[in-house]
Amino acid sequence: MALDEVIISQAIIERFLHKFTDSLEVDVAVVGGGPAGLVAAYYLVKAGYKVSLFERKLSIGGGMWGGGMMFNEIVVQEEGKRILDVFGVKSELYRDGHYTADAVEAISTLCSRTVQAGVKIFNLVSVEDVVLRQERVVGLVLNWTAVEMANLHVDPLTMRSRYVIDATGHATEVVKVIERKVDAPLLTPTGKIMGEKSLWAEQAELLTLENTKEVFPGVFVAGMSANASFGAYRMGPIFGGMLLSGEKAAALIGERLKKER
Ligand code: 48F
Numbered sequence: 001m002a003l004d005e006v007i008i009s010q011a012i013i014e015r016f017l018h019k020f021t022d023s024l025e026v027d028v029a030v031v032g033g034g035p036a037g038l039v040a041a042y043y044l045v046k047a048g049y050k051v052s053l054f055e056r057k058l059s060i061g062g063g064m065w066g067g068g069m070m071f072n073e074i075v076v077q078e079e080g081k082r083i084l085d086v087f088g089v090k091s092e093l094y095r096d097g098h099y100t101a102d103a104v105e106a107i108s109t110l111c112s113r114t115v116q117a118g119v120k121i122f123n124l125v126s127v128e129d130v131v132l133r134q135e136r137v138v139g140l141v142l143n144w145t146a147v148e149m150a151n152l153h154v155d156p157l158t159m160r161s162r163y164v165i166d167a168t169g170h171a172t173e174v175v176k177v178i179e180r181k182v183d184a185p186l187l188t189p190t191g192k193i194m195g196e197k198s199l200w201a202e203q204a205e206l207l208t209l210e211n212t213k214e215v216f217p218g219v220f221v222a223g224m225s226a227n228a229s230f231g232a233y234r235m236g237p238i239f240g241g242m243l244l245s246g247e248k249a250a251a252l253i254g255e256r257l258k259k260e261r
Contacts, residue, residue, distance in 0.1 A: 029161035034062020036223025037167030052129020068237030119258025194231025204235035219234035222249035
């Protein structure tokens with residue numbers, strides 16, 4: 001049968017609209033498609049929840065593609081390797097509990113397994129604000145990244161979710177919007193974003209897990225965003241903490257959702 005250009009266009013538009021419309025009311029909305037956001041979304045969808053993920057850039061994967069300083073290998077510790085094993089990413093012992101994995105294999109596999117598990121991912125979409133009911137976040141305000149970049153005067157659209165995960169990395173963008181625009185303190189010791197500290201890999205990896213928690217009613221932080229919110233160290237190109245943080249965020253939100261059912 002001859003290919004028809006109009007059918008190609010109709011197919012893309014209708015399929016996308018169906019996917020997008022179906023993703024406007026979910027259990028969990030994840031902001032940011034780096035390692036922490038992908039792992040969180042994967043575990044939540046595997047637990048039976050409806051999850052959508054919004055990523056500003058064209059490519060999913062955040063800061064994992066480039067390894068360290070564009071040397072595209074990543075390092076994980078024993079605990080982090082456990083999650084790479086779950087996803088089927090090959091890793092190899094370098095020495096003394098430090099494992100390496102190919103950065104491109106790692107992030108492309110995390111992404112692929114997450115989509116195949118049922119998470120709906122929307123790239124090229126930026127989260128610019130949250131939806132509030134009293135002092136709880138109940139959804140996100142979305143716009144095309146292209147609109148944001150061109151600074152066009154175009155109103156956004158909104159979606160509803162029972163929980164939000166800020167997995168926006170060093171930028172901690174969702175929490176920043178809440179701090180700036182909502183008249184209530186964050187659930188940090190100071191009530192404000194405490195800011196990321198300089199690099200200490202060992203401590204940062206431990207603190208990433210400790211800081212993976214609710215930062216505002218309805219909003220959890222995962223990955224580097226957790227350390228930026230709660231004032232902990234950065235870790236550089238070791239990625240176990242990101243993976244484990246995603247797993248923990250999913251477990252904490254899963255417990256909440258189970259209780260609320
Ligand atoms: O930065 P990113 O990879 O965050 P992560 O999962 O991992 C951090 C590591 O990559 C590395 C590190 C530890 O090894 O220090 O930096 O915590 O991924 C964050 C993603 O969020 C997207 C951004 O484009 C990136 O892909 N993002 C940021 N702000 C927004 C956003 C926003 N407002 N809307 C949508 N996506």
